[in-house]
Amino acid sequence: MRGEWNRLQALFLRECPYAYYVHCFAHKLQLALVAASREAKSVHQFFENLNFIINIVVGSSKRNDELQSVQVAEIESMIASNEIETRRGANQIGTLQRPVDTRWSSHFNFVCSLIRMFHATCSVLDIISKEGTNYSQRSDAEATYMVLTSFEFVLILHLMKEIMGFTNCLCQALQQNYQDILNAMKLVSTTKSLLQNLKNEKWEHFLDTVKSFCEKKNEIDVPDMNARYTRARDRSCRQNEESFMTMEHHFRIDVFIAAIDFQLQELDNRFSEHAVELLRLSATLSPQDAYKSFKIDDICSLVEKFYRQDFIEQEKIILRFQLDHYKLDVPKHSDFQNMPTLSELCRGLTISGKSKIYNLIDRLIRLVLTLLVSTATTERAFSAMKLVKTRLRSRMEDEFLADNLVVYIEKEIVKDFTTEMTMDEFYSIKDRRC
Structure with a gap:
């Protein structure tokens, strides 16, 4: 799985050199x-x-x-x-x-x-x-x-x-x-x-x-809890009163x-000091308690310490000015009141169109949201692959395999699909020669 030269990690790095391996x-x-x-x-x-x-x-x-x-x-x-x-x-x-x-x-x-x-x-x-x-x-x-x-x-x-x-x-x-x-x-x-x-x-x-x-x-x-405890019989004779x-x-x-x-x-x-520092700085973006923890200096420090490669120098300068506007706009907007999590805030920025205005802040929020604490979902996907691509289906093409895996893994989405929806989708496809 994590082999850098000829295992799965190497295959990912060939497709995307910026990907990095995270153990579950x-x-x-x-x-x-x-x-x-x-x-x-x-x-x-x-x-x-x-x-x-x-x-x-x-x-x-x-x-x-x-x-x-x-x-x-x-x-x-x-x-x-x-x-x-x-x-x-x-x-x-x-x-x-x-x-x-x-x-x-x-x-x-x-x-x-x-x-x-x-x-x-x-x-x-x-x-x-x-x-x-x-x-x-x-x-x-x-x-x-x-x-x-x-x-x-x-x-x-x-x-x-x-x-x-x-x-x-x-x-x-x-x-x-x-x-x-x-x-x-x-x-x-x-x-x-x-x-x-x-x-x-x-x-x-x-x-x-x-x-x-x-x-x-x-x-x-x-x-008897007040009785003397002896570690071993052969050592009890050597235990003096001081070691009682x-x-x-x-x-x-x-x-x-x-x-x-x-x-x-x-x-x-x-959960080392590095992770605690990342948490402390990330928490400044949280909308909880009416954006009480929002601090522009801490957000800029978050970018400088942990996301230096995701923002160029000019964007770091623009980010601070966006944060000044953001502080006077978003926390006081009625649509952004009582939001409990960063994911809700990110969704609200996208729906309202403010993600385009505060594009750098939106990028930073998305980066924080993608911090992995578990790869359980990915592991379940690989487990599903064993069920779909078996010994009898060993010659299945990658595209067909991917389509089957999506249907199997995204069960919560697929369960809303009906037979009529599937038939309509096929009817909409251009007629092909038999």
């Missing part, structure tokens, strides 16, 4: 967050254990059937005791979803499904440890059961649910078809605020939630805060 920002962020979450040693071991659990529990159709049958029995018991309600779509039988690094939501879905099916998973592991076909299966299931029912594993399981829940919203938003950098940066800001709030103020509530889960699941023992560490200190500092700090640090790294 959503996928970059997902991969970075997955890697950052593993920086804490306990969390890294947690993910290794997750893979081991899913390989054992749903590694075969038989075990997957056992998992679902245990869920059925558990749901029936809870319905009989009036612990849960019955309604359409509720109490669905599911399975554990295998996580994939490039799909952050898969990690979040897996963690949620494991919490939901925790008792059923423990039951399946217990069955395998007793009825496994060989000693290896029984031993692996027994060891996995001990890990799954440990307090530290359950605490990290709930911690990952909280962290992934916040970052999952950001990752999903970055994969939408239409997403500009201003909204993306706002989502980053809210995600960081939520993680920071979780770190500073939610520890006690989080710990109570984990303890409540352990008490509900009788298999899990809650340790309580269980709560370990879970809060080494696990809870450490995992959140790595996520916050990665978000800061991915």
